[in-house]
Amino acid sequence: MSNSIRDRILDATVEQLRRHGPAKTGVVDVARALDMSHSNVYKHFASKSALFDAVAERWLVQVMAPLTKITADKKTPAPKRLKAWVRTLAEVKRKKVLDDPEMFAVYGSVTADAHEVVARHIARLIDEVSEILRDGVKAGDWSLKSIDGAAKMILNASSRFHHPAMVQLDGGGSDLKELESLTDVIVAGLQVRG
Template sequence: MKKPATPTVEPEGKGSETRERILTAAEDLLRRHGLAKTTVVDVARALEMSHANVYRHFASKTELQDAVAQRWLHRIMEPLRAIVAEDGSAAERLERWVMTLAAQKRAKVLNDPELFAAYHAVAQAARAVVEAHIDELLDNVAAIIRDGVERGEFKVADPRAAATAVLNATSRFHHPYHVKESGGRDTSDEIRDVFKLVLAGLRSGTL
């Protein structure tokens, strides 16, 4: 009697390597063909592997696209996390954080429009990856505000609520819908004007 075939198990470390290859191929397809042409089968064909192999890492097209968006967002967050971790004036860091976020989104519209469009579609669907991104943005801003309170720069009772207000006040400069509609126009001067009001609120305790 013939023994059943033993399932193929990827060597330790190989699974994450294959996952990264899949994500890189999916990104490339998104850039060249958009969301419609970034299915599990298309990615498998580009990598010359079976679609079953892709499915071992991503259960569906939606999960694959969300993972691409998550990796894209991770790159955006890297310089923002660095600003949060710095020492120095909370007001200066907070303004630079917002400016950096807006600049990152503008750059994506201008230099990576296809992938930005894919992220925008994911954002419109309000999927978990976007919710996690928004939570991290709030955590970043709240951490800077909390530091500002400890330094005596801000008068804020609830840093998380104030962080929500800051992101809402500046959303038209970094929200994917507004950035897309503006065509990546440089809004730095407008951000500075809005931020004067934001800082006034943080310093007076009205935010």
């Protein structure tokens, strides 16, 4: 059931967040929007930050969707898939910060404190990159000593273009051509050695 009370609270929270920004939305406001007392919200979420974390997590799942699609597209060669995956990650973040700055601020405020939600998200990102890399190894594109290490390295190298703190700094105005040349060199470097 998609319209559980939990989901309705989350929807209302997103609504408030979008309208008034993260600084000015409290659990009282969310409760008022749903015509209930704020104490009832606490029946479903342990705390305000737990509520916000849940919003951020749901948002992150949406962000992941197009990436997962690329990862699963086994018929295109791994190097090309890797480039597309990284480009899409950067594009998605950039799009979000431009289209929906309020929500991006929430995401930013969640990532600022090194939360468990973010750790899980990063773990998922590493997993996806690892899967593409593994496919590349099987197909003979690369021979890596550490898949996991290489995946982390790729995310580190491209973070300039997808880390929220960076995307926010240059207001989504980073040059994706520069990311393109970066991933080209990395893919080339991987093909040569581990």
